[in-house]
Amino acid sequence: MMRLLATAVVALIANAIALIVGAWVLPDMSLTAIAFLIAVVIFTVVAVVIDPLIRQISMTKAPVLLGSSALVSTLVALIVTALVSDGLKISGITTWILATVIVWAVSMIVRLLLPMIVFKKTLAARK
Template sequence: MIRLLVQTAVFLATAALGLVVTAAALPGFRFSWSGFTIVVVVFAVAQNLAAAMARPLARKHAPALVAGVGLVSSFVALLVASAFTGLTVDGVVTWVLATLIIWLVTSVAAWMLPKLTRRNDGRA
């Protein structure tokens, strides 16, 4: 149960970080701070579901494209979040760059956060 809570917290934190970094980097990417929590939750859930659906298909039909699942799930999550929340993405270039930035930030953060939160108990 604790592991699930930690995984959920890491997933939400990486989504939040990705959205904040993207909003800071791209002027055409905006959301209201009052609805930030909703944007993060919708984005995180959509990204998780999209990845869960795309990963088995990629493994079965195109194993070389498994790495692209993160990009696809980030794009789908942006579409869903922009449709149901106050997230605004202006222009094709902003959509492409937002997908790349969020994918990069969430990937690096998802890799780093568990390492930072792990207790140092002397094991290698």
Template structure:
């Protein structure tokens, strides 16, 4: 249960970081602070539901598509989030594409790096 909670917090943090960085980098991607928190929750839940579903569908129907599962689930999660969160605005096809790639990249890196940072500290504290 503790591991699940830690993973949830890490993924939420990576989603918030990805959305925030994207809003800072792309002119057509805007969100306010309150919307960022709500969007991060919705995005996190959507990703958790969509990633395994899209992976199974790609495995069953289009094996060549497996490499793009993360990008597709990120795009769909962004779409759902933008429909639910009024303060999230993504303008233009180019912004949608760039936002999908940027959010995917930041969340992928953060979910890989954050556990190493936080769990290493926890392991070091237990050893002391």
């Protein structure tokens, strides 16, 4: 139970940082402060739900696309978040592509590094 909670917290923080970086780097991507939390929660829920589905579809229908399933999941999560939430606006095909890559990359890096930083004492105690 604690592991699931820790994973959820790390995912929320990683996605929040990734969306902030994307909005900061890309001029045609905006994230309003008021709706930021709602956008992060929607993005994280959609990403968590859609990722296993896309992986399963790519494994059965197109194994070649398995490596890009995380990028597709990120794109779908961005689209759903932009449609459902007023907090995220992305305009232009180039911005959509760059936003997908930036949000995916930053989220992946934060998900790898954050547990080492936050749970450093716990990891050290296990050794």
